[in-house]
Amino acid sequence: MQAEVKRCAVAGVAALVAALAAGHVVAAVVDPAASPAVAAAGAVVDLTPSAIVEWAKHVFGTHTKTALALGMTLVLTAFALVTGLVARRNRTAAYALVGVLAAVGFVAVLTRPAIASVGLLAPVVSGGVGVVTLRFLLGRVEEPSEPVGNRRQFLLTAGAVTLGAVAAGGLAQLLAGPNVEASRRAVAGLRPRRKAPPIPAGADFAAEGTPSMITPNDDFYTIHTAISPPRIAAEDWRLRIHGMVEKPLTLTFDDLRRRPLVERTLTLACVSNPVGGDLVSTATFVGVDLADLLADAGVQHGAEQLFSTSEDGFTAETELGPVLDKSRGAMLALLMNGEPLPLQHGFPVRMIVPGLYGFVSATKWLVDLEVTTWSKRTAYWTPRGWARKAPVKTQSRIDRAEARDGRLTVAGTAWAPPHGIKAVQVRIDDGPWRTAELAAEVNRNTWRMWRAVLPIAPGDHRVTCRATDNTGYTQTADRAAEAPDGATGWHSVDVQ
Numbered sequence: 001m002q003a004e005v006k007r008c009a010v011a012g013v014a015a016l017v018a019a020l021a022a023g024h025v026v027a028a029v030v031d032p033a034a035s036p037a038v039a040a041a042g043a044v045v046d047l048t049p050s051a052i053v054e055w056a057k058h059v060f061g062t063h064t065k066t067a068l069a070l071g072m073t074l075v076l077t078a079f080a081l082v083t084g085l086v087a088r089r090n091r092t093a094a095y096a097l098v099g100v101l102a103a104v105g106f107v108a109v110l111t112r113p114a115i116a117s118v119g120l121l122a123p124v125v126s127g128g129v130g131v132v133t134l135r136f137l138l139g140r141v142e143e144p145s146e147p148v149g150n151r152r153q154f155l156l157t158a159g160a161v162t163l164g165a166v167a168a169g170g171l172a173q174l175l176a177g178p179n180v181e182a183s184r185r186a187v188a189g190l191r192p193r194r195k196a197p198p199i200p201a202g203a204d205f206a207a208e209g210t211p212s213m214i215t216p217n218d219d220f221y222t223i224h225t226a227i228s229p230p231r232i233a234a235e236d237w238r239l240r241i242h243g244m245v246e247k248p249l250t251l252t253f254d255d256l257r258r259r260p261l262v263e264r265t266l267t268l269a270c271v272s273n274p275v276g277g278d279l280v281s282t283a284t285f286v287g288v289d290l291a292d293l294l295a296d297a298g299v300q301h302g303a304e305q306l307f308s309t310s311e312d313g314f315t316a317e318t319e320l321g322p323v324l325d326k327s328r329g330a331m332l333a334l335l336m337n338g339e340p341l342p343l344q345h346g347f348p349v350r351m352i353v354p355g356l357y358g359f360v361s362a363t364k365w366l367v368d369l370e371v372t373t374w375s376k377r378t379a380y381w382t383p384r385g386w387a388r389k390a391p392v393k394t395q396s397r398i399d400r401a402e403a404r405d406g407r408l409t410v411a412g413t414a415w416a417p418p419h420g421i422k423a424v425q426v427r428i429d430d431g432p433w434r435t436a437e438l439a440a441e442v443n444r445n446t447w448r449m450w451r452a453v454l455p456i457a458p459g460d461h462r463v464t465c466r467a468t469d470n471t472g473y474t475q476t477a478d479r480a481a482e483a484p485d486g487a488t489g490w491h492s493v494d495v496q
């Protein structure tokens with residue numbers, strides 16, 4: 001009797017260990033942040049009132065995480081013991097308890113920020129392994145006639161399950177790499193020395209159908225060749241600056257954050273954006289000035305391009321002129337809309353050069369900058385048929401067009417970094433061009449919203465827009481494909 005109680009308790013704890021380890025192993029493959037144990041710890045911290053978190057940091061200092069882990073281990077072990085004991089009398093109730101714990105794990109993973117959907121596999125597998133292990137061990141607890149050696153046999157089995165699980169979980173931990181979410185949280189507090197001017201009221205016509213002036217990070221367009229974003233902790237990150245420079249540098253994240261941080265609101269555009277497409281977004285970035293950084297390294301005479309390399313092997317070549325031109329505002333960005341760069345946008349550091357398409361300038365997960373010449377280095381997209389120099393082309397697009405009661409209401413977006421938009425015109429069919437109303441300008445590197453109300457006759461019509469930038473250039477009607485250096489042509493939509 002006594003032995004059976006103990007074995008049930010042991011079965012409960014072993015099943016818990018196996019479940020957590022299984023979740024950890026699956027998460028290591030699909031998304032390390034989706035480990036139920038890791039997610040639950042994150043959720044506990046988030047749900048704890050900040051006063052208590054501060055108190056805990058005060059009392060435990062650098063051991064706060066250890067204290068949290070110990071506390072959670074105690075609570076979970078108690079839960080597992082109770083589950084094992086309940087199982088002795090009522091299997092169904094015990095499985096229900098496992099189900100409750102699995103559901104808590106699932107919700108914890110689901111509510112973590114930026115979990116990939118495949119990540120949900122981790123808590124599901126975890127719950128399944130918990131039930132199966134519990135069943136397996138409980139089946140070995142009850143032996144009617146207690147043969148000699150049975151006691152040892154059960155403990156050996158339970159011990160093997162537990163040890164195997166711990167080993168698998170530990171191995172997965174080694175393979176999963178750093179906890180990037182924790183690293184992101186740790187760098188969240190950066191403050192720019194020079195803030196960007198606030199976004200003026202009336203910078204967009206969102207009520208009329210344009211996007212908001214600032215694109216929320218979750219809506220920001222995302223393009224990369226990597227299958228899943230590289231996971232680099234800020235504390236492990238290094239940037240090499242070398243090639244045709246007087247003084248090669250190797251910088252840490254701390255080196256960057258100690259430099260004067262600038263804040264800039266910028267529009268990023270993808271060369272693959274078709275006429276009327278939405279591969280363009282705007283955010284406020286905080287980071288270091290790239291021209292200053294390269295001045296510290298000392299760019300040598302004769303250098304032509306900046307060859308940037310990502311942790312994932314992607315490379316970009318950037319003409320040096322715009323990079324070294326202080327007024328352009330090229331930067332290495334660390335924050336995006338007030339938070340550390342999201343993983344898919346290049347955490348911990350990415351490059352941005354206003355006015356150049358992303359593929360020739362906006363390297364994410366940046367780890368290497370080589371100052372060089374065009375003949376020495378060739379970037380990822382060049383042999384694939386894309387241009388080596390690719391300034392953003394002036395573009396405009398209609399976001400909404402609606403005809404009602406003889407009036408056409410039309411609103412859209414235009415961009416021409418680094419020059420800025422001077423005017424947008426709209427016309428109905430082949431009618432005369434009418435000047436649209438422009439929203440307030442944030443700066444010349446950002447997109448500009450526009451709107452117009454025109455009289456319109458009943459029937460089917462085609463509405464077209466075109467923009468003029470501050471160099472005086474007006475968008476050409478000539479259609480060009482996205483490759484090799486960006487689409488051209490006017491955007492039209494049909495209205496009734």
Ligand SMILES: Nc1nc2c(c(=O)[nH]1)N[C@H]1C(S)=C(S)[C@@H](COP(=O)(O)O)O[C@H]1N2
Nearest residue numbers: 221222223224225270310314358359362364
């Ligand atoms: N490492 C890496 N950086 C990259 C790319 C990439 O494939 N890998 N794509 C580039 C392209 S083509 C564009 S348009 C921008 C997109 O940046 P975003 O995903 O933050 O919008 O990133 C650039 N930086």
Ligand SMILES: [Mo]
Nearest residue numbers: 270271358359
């Ligand atoms: Mo792109």
